[in-house]
Amino acid sequence: MQQEKPTFHITTYGCQMNKNDSERIAGLLSSLGFVFTEDESTADLNIINTCSVRQSAEERVYGAQKKYLIYKKTKPNMIVAVTGCMAGRDKARAFKKRLPATDLYFPTPDMVHLPKWIAELRPELVNTGSGLEDYLRIRPVRAPSVQAYVTIQTGCNKFCTYCVVPYARGLEKNRSVKDILDECRELATHGVFDLTLLGQTVNSYRASDPENFSKENPFQDHFAALLWEVNQLEGIHRIHWTATHPISMTDEVIEALTLPKQVNYLHLPVQSGNNEVLRRMNRKYTREQYLDVIQRVKQARPGIALGTDIIVGFPGETREQFNDTVSLYKEVDYDVSYHAQYSPRSGTLGVKLYPDDISKEEKRDRWDELQGIMEERTLEKNQAYQGSVLPVLFEKKEQGFLQGTTPELKIARIRSSDESLIGKLVNVKITKPSLWVLDGELADL
Numbered sequence: 001m002q003q004e005k006p007t008f009h010i011t012t013y014g015c016q017m018n019k020n021d022s023e024r025i026a027g028l029l030s031s032l033g034f035v036f037t038e039d040e041s042t043a044d045l046n047i048i049n050t051c052s053v054r055q056s057a058e059e060r061v062y063g064a065q066k067k068y069l070i071y072k073k074t075k076p077n078m079i080v081a082v083t084g085c086m087a088g089r090d091k092a093r094a095f096k097k098r099l100p101a102t103d104l105y106f107p108t109p110d111m112v113h114l115p116k117w118i119a120e121l122r123p124e125l126v127n128t129g130s131g132l133e134d135y136l137r138i139r140p141v142r143a144p145s146v147q148a149y150v151t152i153q154t155g156c157n158k159f160c161t162y163c164v165v166p167y168a169r170g171l172e173k174n175r176s177v178k179d180i181l182d183e184c185r186e187l188a189t190h191g192v193f194d195l196t197l198l199g200q201t202v203n204s205y206r207a208s209d210p211e212n213f214s215k216e217n218p219f220q221d222h223f224a225a226l227l228w229e230v231n232q233l234e235g236i237h238r239i240h241w242t243a244t245h246p247i248s249m250t251d252e253v254i255e256a257l258t259l260p261k262q263v264n265y266l267h268l269p270v271q272s273g274n275n276e277v278l279r280r281m282n283r284k285y286t287r288e289q290y291l292d293v294i295q296r297v298k299q300a301r302p303g304i305a306l307g308t309d310i311i312v313g314f315p316g317e318t319r320e321q322f323n324d325t326v327s328l329y330k331e332v333d334y335d336v337s338y339h340a341q342y343s344p345r346s347g348t349l350g351v352k353l354y355p356d357d358i359s360k361e362e363k364r365d366r367w368d369e370l371q372g373i374m375e376e377r378t379l380e381k382n383q384a385y386q387g388s389v390l391p392v393l394f395e396k397k398e399q400g401f402l403q404g405t406t407p408e409l410k411i412a413r414i415r416s417s418d419e420s421l422i423g424k425l426v427n428v429k430i431t432k433p434s435l436w437v438l439d440g441e442l443a444d445l
């Protein structure tokens with residue numbers, strides 16, 4: 001009788017980087033003969049890939065432990081593994097005490113040891129090691145799609161005082177040009193044509209093997225040079241990258257925004273428009289330097305859509321300092337922004353240096369004000385698309401609509417059930433733009 005294959009389930013919290021790490025874990029487990037199951041209650045191995053950006057994300061992981069304890073009553077040999085940012089930043093293993101259902105607890109790069117650990121706990125499931133020391137060399141297993149995320153860098157050296165990433169993911173580590181381009185080429189042969197390059201500060205990328213850049217490559221800056229190389233790949237039509245840091249927006253990276261396959265969108269986190277707050281955040285740039293980058297970006301690529309991240313209620317932020325953020329927002333004229341109310345994260349310098357002295361109500365007020373300004377302006381900008389024809393990459397079918405994104409990464413949709421359009425770039429005439437969605441109809445009909 002043929003033995004059934006062992007099963008795994010992965011629950012992922014947080015950002016695209018975490019999702020890509022989960023794809024890597026899936027790749028590793030598949031190479032060991034595991035198969036994915038939707039049913040987490042019967043899986044041989046349950047992996048929980050965690051996020052630490054906000055306390056609420058960690059609370060969800062603690063809260064879910066009860067569920068795994070119940071599963072283990074009917075399946076006592078189930079392995080529960082917790083990885084990701086929580087495990088990465090918990091050097092003293094203090095959080096582990098609140099994870100009673102958890103058998104394996106490891107930072108993301110240690111996933112290479114999973115085969116050994118599984119073999120120790122359930123020898124019948126696996127009898128081989130991964131043979132890899134660097135987890136970034138594990139090929140991710142992705143759901144079939146025309147879009148893919150490619151991690152080019154993990155960790156961060158910037159140490160913004162509010163952020164857990166350098167503690168959770170360690171210092172910046174970059175993949176080689178060769179590895180990245182091999183992965184992109186392989187994706188293209190499997191029909192992927194829309195790539196998002198991922199890193200914590202993706203534009204500070206430094207190649208360990210610059211000799212693998214082509215001789216014709218016109219760029220010296222390693223990130224700009226990498227973008228040029230990806231632009232040359234046959235089969236790749238759209239390129240996007242995130243997240244960026246303003247101090248790494250060199251002239252060449254700005255020039256690379258004009259490469260032909262680049263989407264017409266740049267996400268450039270600012271966090272605050274006030275120099276004193278930026279200093280206490282350890283953002284390493286001033287308001288004036290940030291605005292200078294924005295001006296050069298707009299000169300290089302007129303009409304580019306801009307997005308940002310902003311934290312309101314950072315310790316000590318006065319109303320006047322918050323008003324500087326509002327004025328910067330208006331000056332840049334963003335298309336979209338993501339607002340967070342400051343929440344202290346244990347282990348960060350911010351917690352050690354600055355008391356969380358802005359009340360919840362005040363943070364909420366500032367958030368509401370900024371959100372209102374953004375929504376008003378975003379709606380105006382979207383309404384300007386009325387009647388225009390935009391190339392939309394359709395990604396999925398949902399509630400009777402085909403939905404995708406424009407070159408500015410705005411969500412656009414048409415009422416249609418024609419799934420053959422998914423994965424294609426199709427011209428759409430915008431007939432009803434609203435705050436978050438551009439509704440339209442096929443322009444080619």
Ligand code: SF4
Pocket residue numbers: 156157158159160163164165166200201245
């Ligand atoms: S740049 Fe700052 S906010 Fe971004 S990951 Fe690094 S430390 Fe965190």
